[in-house]
Amino acid sequence: MLVEDITDLAIYAVDPRATILSWNSGAEITTGFSSDDMIGQSIVRLYTPQDLASNLPARELEQAMAVGRFESTGWRVRKDRTHFWAKVVVTALRNSANVLEGFGIVVQDLTAQRETERQQYEHALQLAARDAARLEAEERARELGDLVEQISAQTIELERRRAEADSAMRAKTDFLATMSHELLTPLNAIGGYASLLAMGLRGPLTAEQHADVERIRTSQLQLLSLINDLLNFSRIEAGHVAFTVGDVVVSEVVREVAEAMAPHVSERRLVEERAECPDAVVARADRSKVEQILLNLLSNAVKYTPPGGRITWTCSAADDRVRLTIRDTGHGIPADRLEDIFEPFVQVGRGFARPVEGAGLGLSISRDLARAMGGDLTVESAPNAGSAFTLDLPRAR
Ligand code: ADP
DSSP states (O other), X not given: OHHHHOOSSEEEEEOTTOBEEEEOHHHHHHHSOOHHHXXXXXXXXXXXXXXXXXXXXXXXXXXXXXXSEEEEEEEEEOXXXXXXXXXXXXXXXXXXXXXXXEEEEEEEEOHHHHHHHHHHHHXXXXXXXXXXXXXXXXXXXXXXXXXXXXXXXXXXXXXXXXXXXXXXXXXHHHHHHHHHHHHHHHHHHHHHHHXXXXXXXXXXXXXXXXXXXXXXXXXXXXXXXXXXXXXHHXXXXXXXXXXXXXXXXXXXXXXXXXXXXXXXXXXXXXXXXXXEOOTTOEXXXXXXXXXXXXXXXXXXXXXXXXXXXXXXXXXXXXXXEEEEEEEEOSOOOOGGGTTGGGSTXXXXXXXXXXXXXXXXXXXXXXXXXXXXXXXXXXXXXXXXXXXXXXXEEEBOO
């Protein structure tokens, strides 16, 4: 009766051949089998197919018979075929003459406990993983911190170098400006006195003397244009250039510049044409600066195009931009020098076959001026295929 009333343990007795003799309420609750289901039946119904295949029921009883008691844990099967995790204790039952009468079997359902343990284990795993992640994150943060420190140290060093370079640049620009200015005074004097002589105001000149004086004047003018380039460049570099922005009809400027250069164009036996440049193409810019840029581009085209060549102007307007291109059939520029020519003092081919005079400042000045007006100056060219310089400017509304 005592055993019968226990509900949280399955307790049953079997005879030596494993046929069930008794089945308490705990056994009914644990397995779902009633005592009618089980009494007189074999215990094999409670085992999984794998355990049956390995003959576990017989081995359990044999062990218990040999040593008196056998204890194990494993999966057992309920009536509804679900499995439960069981702790099983099998005790051999002998009479006073020590003859085996059967076995007492106590089964405890530990499924819930096992599940709790599994959850605790997983929780512990998660905690460990989280700890590892936290440690790794801390390590990363430390590395990042180091990196940031390195970068800021490098930034400070770069700043220092930039300041150094800036002040070197300023010194150079100041030097250029002062020198150029100082050079202008004697140069103007040379020009003035040469003119006096040429006009015969100091007495008549022989034909030879006249030719010499002309050479002096030509050289003086060349030098003057070089120095003006230098002055212009140093003013732009120092940011001392003022812009008076207004509406500029591109075709007008092109015409004026072309007229001013016409003698040089025909002297070099070049053909100059304005392919298309409608009056409606109007830029928003400083007219005199545009003139200066175009003058530079046209005189380059004249300088670097052999006699018999052709110079063509085209212009167009699209959206908010105005575009003016001057194309020549000259000897062109190698691809790897296309950007260099916009650097100050750069002249392609200087040193071995420098055919023409100049300081190498014209394009640098022109691009600076174009960019200062919100535009740009670009080039397309290939050796022996001519060059096309394009001035891009904001369009007038
Ligand atoms: P400069 O004409 O005084 O040498 P620029 O800055 O105007 O200086 O031009 C730089 C260099 O670019 C020139 O020395 C020349 O090599 C090259 N260049 C400029 N325009 C042309 C052109 N239309 N065709 C070929 N080369 C050119």
